[in-house]
Amino acid sequence: MSATIMLVLRVVLAGLLYAFLGWALYTLWRDLQQAAQLQAVRQARPIRLEFGAGETQQVWTFTQPEVIIGRTGTCDIHLDDKTVSSRHTRLAYHHGQWWVEDLASTNGTFLNGEAVTTPVVLTQDDLLRCGQVTGRVSIALA
Numbered sequence: 001m002s003a004t005i006m007l008v009l010r011v012v013l014a015g016l017l018y019a020f021l022g023w024a025l026y027t028l029w030r031d032l033q034q035a036a037q038l039q040a041v042r043q044a045r046p047i048r049l050e051f052g053a054g055e056t057q058q059v060w061t062f063t064q065p066e067v068i069i070g071r072t073g074t075c076d077i078h079l080d081d082k083t084v085s086s087r088h089t090r091l092a093y094h095h096g097q098w099w100v101e102d103l104a105s106t107n108g109t110f111l112n113g114e115a116v117t118t119p120v121v122l123t124q125d126d127l128l129r130c131g132q133v134t135g136r137v138s139i140a141l142a
Contacts, residue, residue: 044093049128051079051135067091069130070103083107083131091122098122098139107131 044065051058060067060077069077069089079088085105092099101119102109109116110129122128126137 046140047098048138049135051133065093079133081131081133084133088130
């Protein structure tokens with residue numbers, strides 16, 4: 001009789017163990033799905049930058065959450081002008097908006113004619129000036 005009771009207890013405990021493992025895996029899967037949905041909401045809206053005019057106009061479009069503008073070739077936007085610092089300006093997407101920040105450049109960053117001293121929110125058709133190079137900002141609608 002005790003052997004039968006032990007067998008039943010083992011089967012019940014094995015069933016409980018498998019039920020717990022199944023519940024744990026389901027919970028992990030659900031959390032991963034929620035994280036993926038949250039990440040999709042946080043995707044950066046595309047930003048388009050146009051620097052120059054006429055035949056010298058250059059256009060860039062980005063969907064990454066950070067864009068560096070500067071004179072060095074490692075920057076996302078390379079502006080070959082002596083008034084542009086090597087790492088001049090950072091554009092960052094957070095809190096659902098694009099922000100511009102001066103990276104302690106020598107000749108300054110200007111947004112619509114105003115000097116950028118702290119991070120500032122970008123809006124559609126803003127004029128961004130790095131040193132003496134001026135560009136237009138276009139942000140895709142959500």
